[in-house]
């Protein structure tokens with residue numbers, strides 16, 4: 001697979017270039033993507049995936065997929081499977097290099113023993129609150145634990161018994177012996193192992209002690225021969241522990257490099273909060289098309305290549321920032337503009353009767369499938385005396401500069417004829433239920449031979465040929481640019497957009513869409529890009545999702561936001 005946005009340089013590439021020049025790591029580049037299987041992947045993870053697998057691709061190196069599965073209570077096989085599917089769907093391949101930190105538990109245990117023997121780790125019996133108290137603060141150094149001076153023999157014995165299950169959960173931990181006065185707090189004797197009786201999705205009940213992230217991560221990188229261990233900025237302080245441990249153990253030592261995580265406007269990228277949305281049923285699941293998950297984007301109709309283009313375009317930096325959602329939407333618009341077939345669909349139908357068009361007559365109009373792609377050809381669209389147009393393409397009493405249909409006005413029906421409005425029909429409550437028009441038979445195809453001009457062109461669907469189908473109109477899940485910005489006492493849920501899913505139940509579609517296969521993307525002319533939903537479409541009765549509108553609608557949302 002090609003890099004869509006060729007060779008955009010960044011500080012990580014600069015570091016690798018220097019390393020290669022110096023012959024570091026024997027000229028190898030080996031990265032990894034290390035998700036914790038405690039939720040589905042989101043667009044932030046896509047950035048990390050594109051970065052890690054992208055570097056491997058561009059430097060002819062390798063990239064591993066490694067599950068960081070050291071937290072059995074929160075981790076599940078379902079998440080492992082979804083993550084593998086999402087990485088593949090994004091277009092990346094770990095080949096034979098699928099790893100699990102849990103495969104290294106035995107090795108990790110041995111290395112913990114090695115640290116104890118070097119007097120660089122000890123078993124500590126402080127309770128959690130005491131541990132916190134002894135740790136000190138940003139301005140005050142910590143104090144040594146009273147258990148810090150245990151002998152090697154005592155530590156060896158206690159650690160073995162921790163493993164054998166002699167002590168209750170939480171009673172003891174294994175800690176690194178570093179420096180309780182260290183200016184970086186995570187260096188103040190970080191915990192390496194804790195006792196936790198929990199069934200692990202791969203190792204079952206074999207273990208009742210589990211290694212902590214800081215201990216597991218650097219050793220897993222080392223075992224796999226990783227050269228550049230790329231992570232997000234919040235791990236900057238943890239780099240000190242990463243380096244200390246690998247130096248003390250004297251094993252292969254990858255270089256940790258931090259970059260700024262992706263933040264997107266109107267979007268939450270915290271697995272904990274996304275899990276809450278799923279558990280509390282604010283959305284239909286992890287793959288709800290409004291979710292910023294990879295599975296949600298896939299269901300919505302985004303393409304892997306548009307997501308990759310986005311990840312490349314936003315680049316990699318050292319400073320945190322918020323990217324506007326419009327940047328992502330524009331990547332999908334750009335791609336679908338080139339590839340999506342154009343069709344006509346009316347979401348909010350208003351009937352138009354063309355009074356001088358013969359009853360029973362039908363014609364086939366030639367419609368272009370994609371003006372951006374001549375090879376896409378054309379199709380026939382049936383036309384008849386009764387058609388549907390969008391309700392908001394007609395106004396009885398229009399403002400100035402309204403160029404669509406109103407009494408007395410002439411507009412072009414795309415690919416068909418010029419029509420002029422002659423009459424408005426209302427029901428007893430005054431609602432417009434039908435509009436009557438006349439057509440000019442000389443304007444077939446949508447052009448006047450006499451050169452007469454009309455300002456408005458609207459789309460339409462022949463009433464008797466129309467396919468009726470539900471069309472789901474998705475909008476942002478959150479109304480605020482920063483969903484975490486809330487009034488006092490409220491949480492992010494108060495920013496949920498109540499209009500994030502509106503369904504046009506009775507949308508009228510041109511008949512070519514009756515056979516739309518789940519997964520096919522279209523441009524509904526003048527409306528946006530739509531996907532025939534993969535789960536809910538049945539043969540002959542498709543269901544559509546709006547992928548993205550033709551232009552961004554931010555202004556509208558911010559205003560109606562509160």
Ligand code: ATP
Nearest residue numbers: 034035036044045047048231232261262269270271
């Ligand atoms: P969360 O904080 O939402 O639980 P996480 O970072 O703990 O996410 P992991 O499964 O540990 O989730 O993430 C796997 C990799 O993806 C890590 O290397 C992490 O740095 C990276 N990552 C996670 N979120 C983002 C983001 N928003 N932007 C870029 N990379 C990210």
Ligand code: MG
Nearest residue numbers: 034035036068
């Ligand atoms: Mg994490």
